[in-house]
Amino acid sequence: MANVLGWLVSRGNNTEAFVVSSEETFDVIIVGAGCLGVATAYYLQKNSPDKKILLVERTLAAGQANTAMSAAAVRNMFASSTNQLLTDTSIKYFEYVQEELGYDLFFEKTGYLWLLGEEQFNHESVKVWMERMKKSGISHKVYNKEELKAMIPNLNVDFAGDEEAELMNLHEVSYGLFGADCGVLDPTRLVEYYFEEFTKISHVKPRFGVNVEKLLLEADPKLDLPGEPYAWQKKKVNGVVTDKGTIRADVVVLATGTWTNALLDPIGIDSLTKGKKRQLFVIHAEDKEDLQALLDVKGFNELGSIPFTILPSAGVYFRPQLQERGFWIGCGDKVGRAYKYIQNDEDMVPESSYYENSMYPVLSKYFPAFLGARPVNSWAGGYNYSPDRIPFVYLECGVLVVNGASGSGIMKADAMGRIADALYRGEAEAELYGGKKIPSNTLSIKDRDVEVESV
Amino acid sequence: MANVLGWLVSRGNNTEAFVVSSEETFDVIIVGAGCLGVATAYYLQKNSPDKKILLVERTLAAGQANTAMSAAAVRNMFASSTNQLLTDTSIKYFEYVQEELGYDLFFEKTGYLWLLGEEQFNHESVKVWMERMKKSGISHKVYNKEELKAMIPNLNVDFAGDEEAELMNLHEVSYGLFGADCGVLDPTRLVEYYFEEFTKISHVKPRFGVNVEKLLLEADPKLDLPGEPYAWQKKKVNGVVTDKGTIRADVVVLATGTWTNALLDPIGIDSLTKGKKRQLFVIHAEDKEDLQALLDVKGFNELGSIPFTILPSAGVYFRPQLQERGFWIGCGDKVGRAYKYIQNDEDMVPESSYYENSMYPVLSKYFPAFLGARPVNSWAGGYNYSPDRIPFVYLECGVLVVNGASGSGIMKADAMGRIADALYRGEAEAELYGGKKIPSNTLSIKDRDVEVESV
Known part of the structure; x- marks a missing residue:
């Protein structure tokens, strides 16, 4: 057979043994x-x-x-x-x-508490979600609107007549899906x-x-x-x-x-x-009675605290932070914010305008306790999404x-x-x-x- | 309801009408x-x-x-x-x-002619492929080794005793899967x-x-x-x-x-x-009798030409180019060559070393007619792969x-x-x-x- 590698080999070198050592x-x-x-x-x-x-x-x-x-x-x-x-x-x-x-x-x-509108709750994907949780024995419970209103002070559950809320595509709150x-x-x-x-x-x-x-x-x-x-x-x-x-x-x-x-x-x-930038903003309850009351909501857990709560609109959520008596506000936005091929330094820098424009309006519509609340701290990092x-x-x-x-x-x-x-x-x-x-x-x-x- | 957008609006501007026009x-x-x-x-x-x-x-x-x-x-x-x-x-x-x-x-x-080794031909994926083609009525035909040898002059179908071929992981040719x-x-x-x-x-x-x-x-x-x-x-x-x-x-x-x-x-x-760089190298049959004979292989099609042919190893293939009496040589390489997030100018530049190192040795092992053949032209571009x-x-x-x-x-x-x-x-x-x-x-x-x- 013809030798086709010879000329390749002749161009090689044999320093490898040294390099390895x-x-x-x-x-x-x-x-x-x-x-x-x-x-x-x-x-x-x-x-x-x-x-x-x-x-x-x-x-x-x-x-x-x-x-x-x-x-x-x-x-x-x-x-x-x-x-x-x-x-x-x-x-x-x-x-x-x-x-x-x-x-x-x-x-x-x-x-964890997902607040959901009527249409969201009845969506096929939520039905599949709940069925699969039932099958897997994942603890979950549904609260209706009246129960939620009774448990969470000042929660806005509907926005009838609120033109801003309509412009903001805010869903009403009809159900709460809770996981203990x-x-x-x-x-x-x-x-x-x-x-x-x-x-x-x-x-x-x-x-x-x-x-x-x-x-x-x-x-x-x-x-x-x-x-x-x-x-x-x-x-x-x-x-x-x-x-x-x-x-x-x-x-x-x-x-x-x-x-x-x-x-x-x-x-x-x-x-x-691919990556996607995610940001968290810290709001302290401090001496604000409404925020203290929201943080200390009873009935969901043995801690006597509000659960990690996902709002029905725009992907906005908050996490109670009990040690520092406050909330971390986040947002799982979708189209409109960039996917990142490789995370860069910019993705580690929070943008106050993001809180002000994208989170705060939604947050304070559902939870007026946050009206006027300004972050005392913030940070950003990247999610690594698979398809x-x-x-x-x-x-x-x-x-x-x-x-x-x-x-x-x-x-x-x-x-x-x-x-x-x-x-x-x-x-x-x-x-x-x-x-x-x-x-x-x-x-x-x-x-x-x-x-x-x-x- | 509290007005939360007012302060956002107040920061807006109304130049939009002008911009649109x-x-x-x-x-x-x-x-x-x-x-x-x-x-x-x-x-x-x-x-x-x-x-x-x-x-x-x-x-x-x-x-x-x-x-x-x-x-x-x-x-x-x-x-x-x-x-x-x-x-x-x-x-x-x-x-x-x-x-x-x-x-x-x-x-x-x-x-199109896929040359396949015994193990490749019997692989589950090839069986599924052939079954689905049969179901869809896609024309295809299997040639055995003897038929291929009779039709294609100087085709090397096995490399027994060829140490280079073993180093190169070359599969033997046992079958040809042909689509008319x-x-x-x-x-x-x-x-x-x-x-x-x-x-x-x-x-x-x-x-x-x-x-x-x-x-x-x-x-x-x-x-x-x-x-x-x-x-x-x-x-x-x-x-x-x-x-x-x-x-x-x-x-x-x-x-x-x-x-x-x-x-x-x-x-x-x-x-x-994601993109991946692909390169083509042109070999002219010119006055080389062996390459002329390979180009003019009879029996596969009415043109009396060799089909587009995929070799059993390394993803190397060639396409007959009848107007210019030659071959375009390509390679569907896998791991080892980069995926590109966005194609750049470098991806449009062919590398002669790629032909010499990755294609030529494989090509000339199966088809000795290519021994010594050097490209007269080459170019490169990008495939756009989905998962x-x-x-x-x-x-x-x-x-x-x-x-x-x-x-x-x-x-x-x-x-x-x-x-x-x-x-x-x-x-x-x-x-x-x-x-x-x-x-x-x-x-x-x-x-x-x-x-x-x-x-």
């Missing part, structure tokens, strides 16, 4: 110490105690990027049974950590829990301030040809190139959220995720991707970490907290088997 | 005069003869960007019944244009056909050299508030901002392929598509998106143009050439109803 090598490199990164690190190390697992993070501490910017609410009330399973088991694990292990996550079962097993927690505490547990059993000190610039995709096997890998070679990611040098590993975990495209696209893996709003966990060419949590990464972190670990160990199923099992490839791109999330 | 207005603006843009323009105008439809294009002529860079092969041999329908009806329309209307598209039924109703055409001729037909019936002269910089997303209704649209407002795209000024329209069609993300992401619509390799056609917020054809836009252009037109006219179904119908929302993101494409 100058680089560190681990079994696993985990990129990103947000909630998904630390949860994955913990389960990987726990179930592969001898492996050398290096956690690297661009910022100077764990959980200080988008995880810290989260509203950090947790709910098991999803429409897809996959999301239900991921969140329900994760939340139960968080309860276990706090109640049984005594590690305070500031997890508080405030509950939902709540809020402190995202930094959660990250610290996993991080501490990981470092207790890890053989390698995590490294901060290390920016991963690209994945080291190499021919497998390497032929030391110039410019390889070529189209006809098998390929594998054998490490990462960072601003502090190249580090090698058998498997690279990407828990890089809204920065993932910068690493995967160059090697030809489409993450199918079906279900996360991705898959292992391909040596890269274990854990992303696409679509704004609910904290509440899915435990389950996603366990699934990532099962994939790493080649297990067909992952066992989630409480013993429920899920096929390890459920959240993959290639063998995806999920219902599209609608809530 | 200085801008042109059309019924439809079509952005992009590639094959999908011109086909859509034609069907829109044909079925809405009174509408003012403006076609704008960044380059200086129709079909001169990625369409012109295409291998311009057409096949109805897909695994998904959706792609089968889109291509089969489009190809039949091209035949009609050439045979009945007498407009020469240089459409030649060379056929496939072929090649001239993409520029096809674009010219639709463009000429469109301009015959259009009321507006198409504009070239116009770069659309962003979509004009506005509040609906506009309240003239500063910074609107806000989260609580309905929104609609009412035109485009170009380097030659703002142009308004009821509907904006985006037939912008690998540049779509630059327009949709800023308004918060995730196109779910399931099925195109997108949907109308959302005033934007009619026609993209994601995943490398087979030319062969789907007629069907996609008809579906786009049906959506524009609010028809529940689109009638494709030959009378077959397809629900207009089949290719949408929200109501997508397709089988994932695997071929």
